[in-house]
Amino acid sequence: MMKVYIQIVLGSLLVAIGINAFFVPQHFLDGGMIGIGLISHYWLDFQPGLTMVILSIPLYVLAFFFDRSLFYKSIHGLWLSSLLIDMLKPLSESIQMIPLIAALMGGAFVGVGIGLMLMAEAAAGGTDLLAQIIGKSTGWNVGIIIFIIDTAVLLGGFVLIGAYSFFHSLLAISTVGFFTALLTHNKNRKRFSFR
Template sequence: MTAILIGSLSVGIGVNFFLAPYHLLDGGLIGIALLMHYYFGSPVGLTTIIISIPLYIYVWNSARRYFFHSIHGLLFSSFTIDLFSNFETGWELPIFVSAILGGVIIGLGVGLMLRYETSTGGTDLIAQIISKKTAINVGVLIFVIDGCIILSGIGIVGIGAFFYSSLTIMIVGILTSLTTIHE
């Protein structure tokens, strides 16, 4: 439970304090929810839950263990994302620094959750299932999926935010990989 709480807080802080102010993207379903937020103004956490429903139906029917291990992570991280959405930090960081810090904080949070066999759901959950079946590192899988998602968002966030978002997901992938390595 501690990993879920710390991981969820990290994701909520990373998204709202470092990515959203610059219209940067994360990958996964949170990245899709951020795209919807930038385009429609919808709440990121709630949107993440809604677009996760088809995945959770699939997981309920095919890998129920993953359902039970990730539903709390999805709900807590979505809650913290929306909880922190109106917080003002009072600082202005360069976009480059914000992209790096956002990636570090989110990557550590996601990695911590995955290390303790839970996740924020979404593509983390998909990557976790694929990783167990193929032995491909979960961080690498998340990086590939995230890359596809941010690539699809160029038209909404622009080319500059796309490149900084690419930096963010590389850092998320690296820290997730490092955090999930079992000795």
């Protein structure tokens, strides 16, 4: 159990650093609930972490009935990552870099963070949880499912961030998807080899 909690804490911290140090200063979006939280932050100046918690509630209710173990592990990931995203907001004012590097670095931080949480069967937001439910039901790679959801959210935020940030955000979520898929690939292969 200790390993699971360490993965959730480290994953949440990496996600929060990736969002605040690399995405927010460049006005990039992520996908899923994090992306929706960032859209609410850029457009309405809401706290992205709090937005993630509120909008994830229906998906956590679904998880409660679908897979209680997943629900209990994921609720910790949601609360901790949301809290850290809002607490580490000062990072967004202290780090500046060229957009290409920010997209790659931020994508790596967020992707590894989400991958660590998924390896612990936790999630940082409701759409990650939904991806895990779909992955468990179908055997599809969770990282790829998250990439599809992330792309849909990114397309929805295109008008708000404009073409320049959109293309860098697309690179960022591709990097997120790469690292998430990389970390969750072996887990899925091991799980299905026993059938």
